[in-house]
Each structure stands twice: as structure tokens, then as C-alpha cells.
Amino acid sequence: MPGVHQHAPGQIAQIAARAHQAGVPAVLLFGIPRDKDERATAAYAEDGVVQNAVRAIKQRAPDLTVITDVCLCEYTSHGHCGMVQRDGEHFTILNDESVQIIAKAAVSHAAAGADIVAPSDMMDGRIGAVRRALDAAGFSETAIMSYAAKFASCFYGPFREAAESPPQFGDRRTYQMDPANGDEALREAELDLEEGADILLVKPALPYLDILWRVRERFARPTAVYHVSGEFAMVKTAAEKRVLDERAAVLEIMTSLKRAGADFIITYWALELMEWLRS
Ligand code: PBG
Numbered sequence: 001m002p003g004v005h006q007h008a009p010g011q012i013a014q015i016a017a018r019a020h021q022a023g024v025p026a027v028l029l030f031g032i033p034r035d036k037d038e039r040a041t042a043a044y045a046e047d048g049v050v051q052n053a054v055r056a057i058k059q060r061a062p063d064l065t066v067i068t069d070v071c072l073c074e075y076t077s078h079g080h081c082g083m084v085q086r087d088g089e090h091f092t093i094l095n096d097e098s099v100q101i102i103a104k105a106a107v108s109h110a111a112a113g114a115d116i117v118a119p120s121d122m123m124d125g126r127i128g129a130v131r132r133a134l135d136a137a138g139f140s141e142t143a144i145m146s147y148a149a150k151f152a153s154c155f156y157g158p159f160r161e162a163a164e165s166p167p168q169f170g171d172r173r174t175y176q177m178d179p180a181n182g183d184e185a186l187r188e189a190e191l192d193l194e195e196g197a198d199i200l201l202v203k204p205a206l207p208y209l210d211i212l213w214r215v216r217e218r219f220a221r222p223t224a225v226y227h228v229s230g231e232f233a234m235v236k237t238a239a240e241k242r243v244l245d246e247r248a249a250v251l252e253i254m255t256s257l258k259r260a261g262a263d264f265i266i267t268y269w270a271l272e273l274m275e276w277l278r279s
Pocket residue numbers: 069071073081120121155156157158159160172227228229230
């Protein structure tokens with residue numbers, strides 16, 4: 001993915017501190033563990049890659065908000081966001097077993113110092129389970145940003161390459177949402193709020209601006225939008241070919257996300273944006 005790199009644990013604090021100095025208010029961490037297994041054990045290891053990164057960043061830049069992606073797909077050998085039971089060509093996602101591991105991962109991130117945990121797996125009941133687990137472990141101050149409306153999208157392609165997490169069989173359509181079904185997104189958002197979500201997230205961004213608008217209008221709660229890797233790659237590629245002016249395109253896209261109701265924008269351009277907004 002152009003302009004996107006995996007960072008070694010030893011460098012991450014320095015990079016995050018530089019972003020903080022540039023005015024970026026928060027970072028969202030994804031981990032790529034050394035070893036993956038069927039049960040995603042590395043996802044909740046106390047000295048896991050994300051847990052270590054959170055501690056290092058908090059030491060170096062205590063005021064930078066640290067958000068962690070909570071999912072199993074980077075940690076499972078099969079690349080699915082939950083645990084699976086396989087039967088030849090068929091597989092089922094083990095929802096409740098997955099939710100337990102996801103809650104354990106969230107608690108381990110909070111214990112390392114994460115301010116916000118962001119479950120992106122789309123299992124049923126995960127927000128309630130994460131909230132209960134956090135509270136039980138004494139982390140009632142840790143907030144939850146829920147991927148409430150996460151659609152099964154082709155625009156995640158570059159991320160899956162970068163995160164080394166493409167599913168080894170099947171796809172994610174059984175747990176991510178149908179792009180044709182906008183009402184389902186609102187129902188999911190409502191459930192997540194009932195279960196204790198503090199921030200609702202819509203993803204991807206531009207093809208789903210109507211959903212962002214509806215979620216923000218309907219619930220009037222803090223709403224985030226995730227401008228994803230494929231959306232980023234489209235503009236980057238066009239800019240490299242001199243078809244678009246990158247700065248103008250990005251500023252227009254970000255403006256439209258704000259206009260459609262985003263309180264928070266997750267973007268791969270955060271660093272550049274801070275410079276562009278100042279100049
Ligand atoms: C995995 C996850 C994905 C992204 C964020 N978390 C990929 C997926 O669901 O396949 C995509 C991010 C991006 O494309 O920028 N839970």
C-alpha cells in the first residue's frame with residue numbers, strides 16, 4: 001500500500017510522538033503478531049505486539065489518545081475475525097467463543113493503557129461482553145468505539161495485504177453487513193448503543209455517507225467514520241498518475257465526511273492533513 005508501512009515495536013512510540021507533535025489527536029493501532037494460531041492466543045497476550053506498543057506510546061506521549069483495534073483476524077491462522085469450526089468446504093463462525101476472546105483482548109489493551117478499544121469483528125453481542133469485561137476488570141473509564149456499521153466491502157483489499165490477514169477460505173459476508181441494506185446498519189448501531197458503545201463507527205466512508213448521516217441524525221451520539229485503505233489507494237494512485245491533485249482531493253473528501261456528520265475521522269492522511277490544514 002503506497003505510503004503505508006508496518007512499524008517495528010521499537011519505533012512505534014517515536015512515530016506516534018511525532019504525530020502527536022504535528023497535532024494528530026489520536027492513533028489507532030493494529031497488531032501483526034509473530035505467531036498466529038487457530039485460537040488467536042496472541043490477541044490477548046500481556047506482552048503482545050499491541051499491548052507493548054500501547055505501553056511504549058503512553059510512556060512517550062501520555063496525552064496522545066490511543067485507540068486499539070480489537071479483532072482476531074490478524075491473530076488467527078485462518079484469517080477470520082472470529083473462531084471457526086470447519087467442515088470441509090463449509091465453515092461456521094463460533095460467535096460466543098469468539099466474543100469471549102475478543103473481550104479478553106480488549107481487557108488486555110485497557111490494562112496496557114489504551115484509552116479506547118475498538119472492536120471491529122462484527123460478532124453479535126460483543127459490545128456488551130466487552131463492556132462487562134472491562135468494568136469487571138476495573139476499566140470502567142476505558143471507552144468503546146464500536147464498528148457498528150461495517151460493510152462487507154471490496155475497499156478493505158489493500159489493508160488485508162498490509163495486515164497479512166486475508167481469510168484463507170470463505171469470506172466475511174456472514175458477519176459483515178450487506179452493502180445494499182442500510183436499515184440493518186441502523187439496527188446494529190442501536191443494539192451497540194444499548195450494549196454500551198460510546199462512539200459509533202461507520203466504515204467505509206464515501207460509499208456510505210448516507211449511513212453516516214443517518215446514524216448521526218438518528219442517535220445524536222459521537223460518530224466516527226473510517227476512510228479505508230481502498231478509498232485511500234484510489235486517490236493515491238490517481239495522484240501518482242497526475243489525474244488528481246492529492247491535497248485538493250483529500251481536503252474535499254474530509255470536508256464531505258465532516259458535512260455528513262462525522263465527529264471523528266480515521267484516515268491514512270492524518271499526518272499530511274495536519275500540515276495541509278495549517279498552511
Ligand atoms: C479487520 C479490519 C479490516 C479493516 C480494519 N479492521 C479488514 C477487514 O475487515 O477485512 C480494514 C481497514 C482498511 O481497509 O483500511 N477487522
